[in-house]
Amino acid sequence: MTIFFFIGLLDDNILFDKTIPYTYLLLMKEESLLVDLIENIFGEPKNLNEYSGQISVDCPVCSYEIKGLSKTDGKGNLEINYISHVYKCWACAETHDTHGHLGKLIEQFGSKKDKKTYKLIRPDKIEKKQKEYKKLELPKEYKRFEEIHPVHVPRKEAWNYLKKRGITQEIIDKYKIGLCIEGEYAGRIIVPSFNKKGELNFFVSRSWNPRAKLKYKNPEAAKDFLIFNESLIDWKKDIYLVEGVFDSFFLDNSIALLGKYVNDNLWEKLYEKAKKDIIVCLDGDAFNDAKNIYDKLNGGALYGRVKLMKLPKDKDVCDLRGQINEYMIQEKE
Numbered sequence: 343m344t345i346f347f348f349i350g351l352l353d354d355n356i357l358f359d360k361t362i363p364y365t366y367l368l369l370m371k372e373e374s375l376l377v378d379l380i381e382n383i384f385g386e387p388k389n390l391n392e393y394s395g396q397i398s399v400d401c402p403v404c405s406y407e408i409k410g411l412s413k414t415d416g417k418g419n420l421e422i423n424y425i426s427h428v429y430k431c432w433a434c435a436e437t438h439d440t441h442g443h444l445g446k447l448i449e450q451f452g453s454k455k456d457k458k459t460y461k462l463i464r465p466d467k468i469e470k471k472q473k474e475y476k477k478l479e480l481p482k483e484y485k486r487f488e489e490i491h492p493v494h495v496p497r498k499e500a501w502n503y504l505k506k507r508g509i510t511q512e513i514i515d516k517y518k519i520g521l522c523i524e525g526e527y528a529g530r531i532i533v534p535s536f537n538k539k540g541e542l543n544f545f546v547s548r549s550w551n552p553r554a555k556l557k558y559k560n561p562e563a564a565k566d567f568l569i570f571n572e573s574l575i576d577w578k579k580d581i582y583l584v585e586g587v588f589d590s591f592f593l594d595n596s597i598a599l600l601g602k603y604v605n606d607n608l609w610e611k612l613y614e615k616a617k618k619d620i621i622v623c624l625d626g627d628a629f630n631d632a633k634n635i636y637d638k639l640n641g642g643a644l645y646g647r648v649k650l651m652k653l654p655k656d657k658d659v660c661d662l663r664g665q666i667n668e669y670m671i672q673e674k675e
């Protein structure tokens with residue numbers, strides 16, 4: 343009976359789905375209240391990641407105190423995590439102490455009503471929401487090219503596929519590119535990723551058969567935190583951000599985003615560690631996403647050091663074999 347009592351208090355349509363346990367529903371309700379509260383105080387979020395609980399909004403300290411603007415600066419530099427109840431501004435945390443427990447932020451900028459609401463939601467203890475992943479290993483059928491006889495037909499197919507895409511022996515060695523002929527990843531090129539300690543943290547598998555239904559098949563891993571091949575990054579040199587691993591082969595010191603977004607972990611590392619320029623270089627058809635990354639990064643410690651590339655519509659870095667200098671645009675349009 344208690345369960346129905348609680349459900350009766352909540353009003354969203356999803357509540358009629360009886361497969362969702364009610365404790366989870368209550369948690370969701372609490373989180374959505376918090377999101378509303380944050381929106382109330384800081385306006386519409388620039389970004390919201392429901393999985394990690396991360397929201398980015400314009401920083402009032404940057405906008406009003408530092409820049410003296412009459413409205414917010416549109417940078418979205420203030421990151422709030424409503425699951426772990428913390429916040430940080432990427433631009434002014436250090437200089438203006440804009441970081442800490444969410445309660446402190448709401449105390450500073452919320453109305454009386456906001457503070458009251460937050461008191462009701464504020465947890466006594468914060469449990470970290472974390473997904474457990476199995477320790478990742480390469481597929482047991484993974485082999486390096488030199489381990490297979492060169493006339494073996496699948497090996498030849500894989501080799502020709504790489505040659506066609508401009509991948510040289512040097513690249514194969516540098517990135518430890520291998521292949522699977524049997525097993526779950528049969529017919530696929532394997533590109534492993536290693537963290538800064540040199541431990542495997544991900545791999546990408548790309549079918550070499552053009553008729554394959556699934557071009558990429560990747561393991562389940564914490565992609566939210568992944569920095570692909572962090573072991574190869576020199577933070578003291580220019581860093582290129584590209585979409586795919588095949589793009590990253592053609593630009594020295596590049597990071598494959600495995601998509602069009604910069605995750606929070608990478609964002610933090612770039613802010614803390616990148617000493618030279620960051621060049622955003624997504625596929626030609628993703629220029630808007632590239633502009634979003636540019637906007638997100640170009641502030642605080644990185645201000646003026648982020649550059650943007652606009653590739654031809656139907657081309658990516660791999661198609662162009664890394665010859666992209668002519669597509670540099672310093673300022674976004």
Ligand SMILES: [Zn+2]
Pocket residue numbers: 401402403404405419420431432433434435440
């Ligand atoms: Zn700020």
